Structures are given as structure tokens and as C-alpha cells.
Amino acid sequence: MKKLDGRIALVTGSSRGIGSSIATRFGEEGAHVIVNYRSSREDAERVVRSIVKRGGSAEILKADVSSEEEVRKMFESIREKHGRLDILVNNAGLADGSLWNLELENINVQTLMKVFSVDSFGTFLCSKYASLIMRKGAIVNVSSLPALVGDSDGIVYAFAKGSVLSLTRMLARYLAPKIRVNCMVLGSFRTSWVDWLTREQLKAYIEAIPLRRLGRPEEAASLALFLASDDSSFITGQSIVIDGGEAMR
Numbered sequence: 030m031k032k033l034d035g036r037i038a039l040v041t042g043s044s045r046g047i048g049s050s051i052a053t054r055f056g057e058e059g060a061h062v063i064v065n066y067r068s069s070r071e072d073a074e075r076v077v078r079s080i081v082k083r084g085g086s087a088e089i090l091k092a093d094v095s096s097e098e099e100v101r102k103m104f105e106s107i108r109e110k111h112g113r114l115d116i117l118v119n120n121a122g123l124a125d126g127s128l129w130n131l132e133l134e135n136i137n138v139q140t141l142m143k144v145f146s147v148d149s150f151g152t153f154l155c156s157k158y159a160s161l162i163m164r165k166g167a168i169v170n171v172s173s174l175p176a177l178v179g180d181s182d183g184i185v186y187a188f189a190k191g192s193v194l195s196l197t198r199m200l201a202r203y204l205a206p207k208i209r210v211n212c213m214v215l216g217s218f219r220t221s222w223v224d225w226l227t228r229e230q231l232k233a234y235i236e237a238i239p240l241r242r243l244g245r246p247e248e249a250a251s252l253a254l255f256l257a258s259d260d261s262s263f264i265t266g267q268s269i270v271i272d273g274g275e276a277m278r
């Protein structure tokens with residue numbers, strides 16, 4: 030028996046990076062995986078092909094998680110096709126190097142809205158519409174280490190990801206006992222953002238991590254599987270750090 034046999038799972042932003050690893054892992058564990066993307070159709074198709082090639086089952090649903098109308102339609106189409114949803118992973122996040130390293134004085138509401146609309150409001154919207162079609166199940170949110178410990182480089186991003194920590198606790202209480210809601214707090218993982226870094230910056234990131242390497246997307250997928258499956262059946266409202274020891278005090 031696989032850990033997610035018979036479950037319907039939606040992973041937002043799973044056309045690449047950590048989301049694609051989570052989708053692939055869920056597929057291997059028996060879930061029917063809905064691969065969501067906003068613009069990278071070919072990447073999303075590749076993820077679906079790879080799940081099917083491994084003997085799993087998957088489909089694609091395009092939606093911008095920052096648009097309430099698109100999110101509403103995405104969940105409506107899941108309800109029409111499957112009648113329910115069992116697992117939601119709110120993974121979609123805006124990776125935009127130009128929003129990094131901003132001086133505080135240059136951050137305005139427009140900049141805040143750009144990031145909040147995806148990372149924060151997107152998580153809210155998908156959770157809201159998912160809760161309407163989930164009879165029981167699990168929501169897994171994705172936050173980031175700076176939301177917990179602070180960071181001077183990515184103020185807007187950490188601010189938005191901080192709201193995901195509080196939303197996790199609020200929804201865990203509101204949706205209990207039907208739906209468990211937990212959050213993964215990710216340290217530095219090897220995905221597209223690494224391309225913005227100089228060799229020196231990358232070296233400094235790695236030196237700050239006691240395990241002396243970046244995380245692998247598959248390692249985040251293992252935690253997502255734990256939080257989505259019955260292995261964590263008595264855990265809700267928690268934010269669990271996975272960071273190679275970076276935040277350890």
C-alpha cells in the first residue's frame with residue numbers, strides 16, 4: 030500500500046523546482062496529481078509525462094493563483110471531474126530577482142502587492158476554495174526561513190511568507206477536525222533563484238548552512254509527503270523547518 034493511494038492532490042506551481050519534485054513524489058506514492066502552473070506549459074507537461082512514465086496518474090490545470098477568478102475555476106473543474114480534493118500543497122511562489130535586495134525606501138504598495146498576491150493571497154485563495162471541496166485531508170503551505178529569523182535582503186518576500194505562517198495557524202484551527210493544515214519552512218534549496226547569485230554569494234549561503242550544502246528539491250518533497258500523508262495524522266497548525274541546520278541557535 031502506497032502512502033497516498035486513491036488521493037487527489039493539487040500542487041500549485043508544480044511545473045518546476047520544488048513543486049515538480051513534490052508532484053513527482055506524490056505520483057510515486059499513488060496520488061492522482063494535479064499539476065498547476067501559470068505560464069510554463071511545456072515544463073508542466075514534462076512533469077505529467079514523468080509521473081505517468083513512473084506508473085502514476087496526473088493531469089495539468091493552468092491557473093494564476095493570484096487571480097480569484099482563475100482559482101475559483103480551477104477548483105470548480107476539480108470538483109466537476111473528481112468530486113473532491115484530498116491534498117493541497119500551496120507551493121506557488123514568485124521568484125523574481127528584481128524584487129530581491131530592494132532598499133526599504135524603494136518598497137511601495139505596488140511592490141508589496143506583486144509578491145503578496147502570489148505568495149500570500151494565492152495561498153489564502155487556494156485554501157479557501159480547496160476547503161469547499163475537501164471532505165477531509167491535508168493542506169501543506171510553503172514558507173521560508175527569513176519569515177522566521179529575519180533577513181535584510183528579501184524584505185518583501187519574507188514579509189509575505191510571514192503571513193503564510195500565521196495563516197497556517199488560523200486555518201488549522203478553523204478547518205479542524207476535517208482538514209489538517211501545516212507549513213514547511215524552507216531554508217536554501219537548489220532551484221532557479223540560485224542563478225541570480227554570484228559564485229561568492231552562493232559560497233556565503235552554503236557556509237551559513239551547518240550541513241554545508243543547499244537542500245535538494247526531493248528533500249522538501251519528503252517533508253511535503255510526511256505532512257500530506259497519514260504519517261502526520263496527529264499534527265496540525267505546525268510550521269516545520271527544513272534548512273540543513275541554518276536557523277539552529
Ligand SMILES: NC(=O)c1ccc[n+]([C@@H]2O[C@H](COP(=O)([O-])OP(=O)(O)OC[C@H]3O[C@@H](n4cnc5c(N)ncnc54)[C@H](OP(=O)(O)O)[C@@H]3O)[C@@H](O)[C@H]2O)c1
Binds near residue numbers: 067070095215217219
Ligand atoms: N528554492 C528555495 O530555496 C526556497 C526557499 C524558501 C522557500 N521557497 C518557496 O518554495 C516554493 C517553490 O520555490 P522554487 O524555488 O521551487 O520556485 P521556482 O523554481 O521559481 O518555481 C516556482 C513555481 O511557481 C509557479 N508560479 C509562480 N507564480 C505563479 C502563479 N501566480 N500561479 C501559479 N503558479 C505560479 C511557477 O510556474 P510558472 O513558471 O508556470 O509561472 C513555478 O512552477 C515557493 O513558494 C518559494 O517561495 C523556496
